[in-house]
Amino acid sequence: MAKLAPYRAKRDFTRTSEPAGQSTRKAGASFVVQKHDASSLHYDFRLELDGVLKSWAVAKGPSLVKGEKRLAVHVEDHPVEYGDFEGTIPEGQYGGGTVLLWDHGTWEPEGDPHEAYAKGRLTFRLDGEKLHGAWHLVRMANRPRERQESWLLIKAEDTFARSEDDPDILDEAPLSVKTGRSIDEIAGRKAKSSAKTPAASKKPAAKAKAPKAAGSASSAKKDKDDHRVEVAGVSLSHPNRVLWEEQGVTKQDLGEFYVGIADWILPHLVDRPLTLIRCPSGSEKKCFVQRHSWAGLSDFIHREMIPDDKNGEQQVLAVRDILGVVALVQSGVLEMHVWGATLEDLERPDRLIFDLDPGEGVDWARVIEGAHAVRERLTSLGLESFVKTTGGKGLHVVVPLIPRASWKEALAFTRSMAEAMASDEPDRYTTTSVKLEREGRIFIDYLRNNREASAIAPYSTRSRPGAPVATPVAWDELSPKLKPNGFTVGNLPERLRTLKVDPWAGMSKIDQVLPEAKRTRPKPKG
Numbered sequence: 004m005a006k007l008a009p010y011r012a013k014r015d016f017t018r019t020s021e022p023a024g025q026s027t028r029k030a031g032a033s034f035v036v037q038k039h040d041a042s043s044l045h046y047d048f049r050l051e052l053d054g055v056l057k058s059w060a061v062a063k064g065p066s067l068v069k070g071e072k073r074l075a076v077h078v079e080d081h082p083v084e085y086g087d088f089e090g091t092i093p094e095g096q097y098g099g100g101t102v103l104l105w106d107h108g109t110w111e112p113e114g115d116p117h118e119a120y121a122k123g124r125l126t127f128r129l130d131g132e133k134l135h136g137a138w139h140l141v142r143m144a145n146r147p148r149e150r151q152e153s154w155l156l157i158k159a160e161d162t163f164a165r166s167e168d169d170p171d172i173l174d175e176a177p178l179s180v181k182t183g184r185s186i187d188e189i190a191g192r193k194a195k196s197s198a199k200t201p202a203a204s205k206k207p208a209a210k211a212k213a214p215k216a217a218g219s220a221s222s223a224k225k226d227k228d229d230h231r232v233e234v235a236g237v238s239l240s241h242p243n244r245v246l247w248e249e250q251g252v253t254k255q256d257l258g259e260f261y262v263g264i265a266d267w268i269l270p271h272l273v274d275r276p277l278t279l280i281r282c283p284s285g286s287e288k289k290c291f292v293q294r295h296s297w298a299g300l301s302d303f304i305h306r307e308m309i310p311d312d313k314n315g316e317q318q319v320l321a322v323r324d325i326l327g328v329v330a331l332v333q334s335g336v337l338e339m340h341v342w343g344a345t346l347e348d349l350e351r352p353d354r355l356i357f358d359l360d361p362g363e364g365v366d367w368a369r370v371i372e373g374a375h376a377v378r379e380r381l382t383s384l385g386l387e388s389f390v391k392t393t394g395g396k397g398l399h400v401v402v403p404l405i406p407r408a409s410w411k412e413a414l415a416f417t418r419s420m421a422e423a424m425a426s427d428e429p430d431r432y433t434t435t436s437v438k439l440e441r442e443g444r445i446f447i448d449y450l451r452n453n454r455e456a457s458a459i460a461p462y463s464t465r466s467r468p469g470a471p472v473a474t475p476v477a478w479d480e481l482s483p484k485l486k487p488n489g490f491t492v493g494n495l496p497e498r499l500r501t502l503k504v505d506p507w508a509g510m511s512k513i514d515q516v517l518p519e520a521k522r523t524r525p526k527p528k529g
Contacts, residue, residue, distance in 0.1 A: 006055050009079040013097040020090055024082020034110040034129055035086040036065065038177075040186050041100035046173075048075060048156060050110055050127070052120065055080040061156055064173045065134060069164035070157065075140065077152040089181050091190055101190040104181040106133040108291070113137075126159070130289070132180045132297045133172060136163030162284070176298035183296055183306050183318035234258035237303060237329040246285045246337065247470040252492050257464065258332045260492050265325040267499055268462035270511070272328070275341040276309070276319035276349075278457040283335035286466040290337070296320065301330035309349055312454070321346060337466040340457035343413075344406065349454070351406035352413045356458045357421065358448035360397045362433075362441030367396075371481045373432065373445045374398045378478065380420060384518050389507050390478060391461055392487050394471035397445075399458060403510045408517045410454040416517050417449035461507070464492060474498075477506040 007024065016023045033051040038044070039060075046064035049056035059075035066073055089104040108131030112119065119125045123142025129135055137159035142152055158164050165172075178185055232242040232255055242255035261268065282290040295318050296306050303326040311317040322328055331339065343352040359373050374390055377400045381388045389401045408416070418434075424447060425432040433444045451458050459465065459473045467488070474490040490498065 006053070006080050007082055010081055013079070015096060019092050019096045021088055021092060022082055022084040024084040031083060032109045032111065033083065033086055034106075034108055034131065035104070036106040036131075036134065037088070038064075038103040038105040038186055039098065039100060040103075040190070041092075041098050046105065047078075047102075049081060049086065050125075051083055051086070052116055054083065056083055056085055057120070059140070059154055059156065065156055065158070067134075067158050067163065067165040067169070067172050068167055069160040071167075072155040072157050075154040075156040077142075077154055087181070089179060089189060101186050103179045103184070103186045103189055105177075106131045106180055108132060108134070123154070130291050132293060132295055133176050136161045172298055176296075178296065179318075180295045180297075181318065182316055183308060234332075235262045235325055235329050237301070237326055237333060239329070239333050244285065246282070247468070247492070248285065248287055249468065250470045250491070250493060252470050254332060257337075257492065258329045260464075260496070261328045261332065262325055263496050264462055264499060265328075267505075268328070268460070269325065271461040272339060272341060272463075273323055274321055274346045275344070275460075276307075276346065276455075276457075277321060278340040279320070279331065279336045280338035280340070280466050281335045282337045282466050286337055286468070286470075290466050293336075294319070297334070299334075301327075301333065303327045303330035304334075307346060309346070319346075337464055339460045339463040341460045342455070342457055343452060344410075344454075348406045350410065351408060352410060352452065353404050353406045355402040355404065355413055355417055356451040357400040357402075357417065358393075358397060358446075358451055358458065359400070360395075360441075360446040360448055362438070362444050362446060364443045365445055367487060368483050369431070370396070370398055370445060370487070371483070373447075374400055374481065375478075376424065377420075377447075380424070386515055386518075387513055389475065389510055390481065391473055391475040392485075392490060393459055394463075394465035394467060394473045394488050394490070396487050398481075398487070399473075401510075403513050403515070405514060405516050410452070412517060413452045414449070417452045421447040421449040462495075475505075475507045477504075480506070 011023060014021060031051045035049040035056065037047045039047050043062070046061045048059045048061050048065065058078045058081050060078050061073050061075045063073050086107060087104070089102055091101045092099050108129060111128045111130070113126040116125065125140040126137065128137050139157040139159055141155045141157065143155060145152070179189070231238050231240050233239070234255060235258070237258070239254055239258055242253060244254045246252050246254060246257060279293040280290055281293050282288060303322070305321050305323060305327065307319050307321055308316045309319055322331065343354045343356060344350070345353060357377050359370055359377070361370050378388050381402060386402055389403070391399050391401065393399055421434050425434050431444060433441055433446055434449065435441065436446060436448070450456060461473055461475050463473050465471045465473065469488060470492040471488040472490045472492060472495050474495060476485065
């Protein structure tokens with residue numbers, strides 16, 4: 004509590020909506036940058052350490068130019084909860100003005116952070132939505148009558164550093180990573196968010212038309228400078244960058260792969276909120292999760308503002324056509340995960356997922372048996388289901404629904420069924436995610452049926468060895484001969500060309516809802 008005493012002493016929490024917070028013993032590694040329009044515009048840079056956010060006020064904001072020094076004045080520790088704060092601090096209060104959540108993510112210190120902090124020279128890596136790579140924070144010598152320590156925030160030389168001739172990240176990406184709003188919009192100086200796109204198209208995704216076959220002149224056109232290529236009308240930089248080393252799959256290959264399977268992937272992807280796995284340097288290098296907009300986001304990738312679970316708003320990303328998918332490839336996206344609901348009806352899922360994840364010692368044949376067991380239970384309740392490989396070790400059993408049940412009801416239904424399977428056959432199934440308790444058993448993950456949870460999209464690649472693809476299959480295709488990660492960027496197009504029937508062809512026509520008995524609380528007896 005003492006760590007936050009200076010923070011609390013400066014604020015009247017009956018007037019400001021800033022969190023009072025408390026220090027925590029739980030270890031964390033978050034970092035936050037908040038754009039703060041107070042008496043002067045500046046950026047607050049915060050690193051989580053010892054249960055609080057160590058904080059510096061950076062007058063000019065962070066710079067991606069290698070070696071450029073930005074003055075960072077050390078200020079009081081803030082509670083970890085402050086990392087999610089965005090809003091307006093009332094005039095007359097300490098720091099009165101508007102706060103925008105400019106970036107957030109995780110940080111990783113080089114060496115012992117406590118020792119480095121005490122010595123006044125922190126070296127660390129950032130993994131945020133705008134800031135990445137190696138950085139330094141260096142304490143300057145104290146000056147006479149200086150009440151607060153002066154530090155320097157410096158971008159280290161690496162692949163994420165820029166030259167002086169490159170765009171300034173502060174100008175390039177000024178919007179909030181939380182809401183997609185500008186500082187003026189948060190302050191109420193404008194009526195609408197410039198980041199909000201027009202309403203999503205109601206046109207069925209299944210009618211989306213793919214460009215001509217990958218590799219044709221219309222889908223891949225090389226620019227004169229030989230540094231970029233155009234795939235389906237989207238310009239790709241570094242087209243020869245290898246994303247899967249062993250297979251030699253390049254960025255251009257991946258873009259053309261998606262163009263070639265556009266009619267297959269788009270019905271499962273369009274107008275669903277996305278959670279992305281970005282690996283800008285390839286699957287064997289650093290990858291990170293992305294849910295909100297980032298610097299240089301293509302207009303083909305659409306931003307939408309939706310209600311969050313705290314009576315506010317949050318930004319999500321979505322695509323509407325193959326242009327958006329190729330634009331994701333340009334940004335180094337190797338995995339696309341989707342919500343179980345569409346933008347048109349976010350509060351009621353239209354797909355449920357039973358994720359079967361085998362523990363150590365569980366062979367593939369038992370995973371197949373588990374999927375059939377899930378299917379049999381669903382069939383007994385009058386529900387039809389479909390199955391797909393995940394590109395990993397497991398299977399997803401998917402239940403299409405007419406969107407009537409709430410997320411709470413969907414979670415209760417899938418939880419009840421998963422727990423029943425674990426209770427009936429505890430030596431085969433478990434609902435706990437603790438790895439030690441999963442050995443020799445299949446973890447039935449029902450938690451993907453929460454509102455903001457997501458699952459790998461059908462026909463999305465995975466950032467794993469072999470360039471695997473999550474692939475819908477027919478129930479009668481499941482056999483020990485079918486490898487769980489056997490479909491890849493290299494062989495999937497041929498499979499799709501030779502398929503006589505789409506294994507999921509009837510999914511969109513199925514008219515089914517959750518059984519009423521599973522959706523309502525039983526009446527008390529007597």
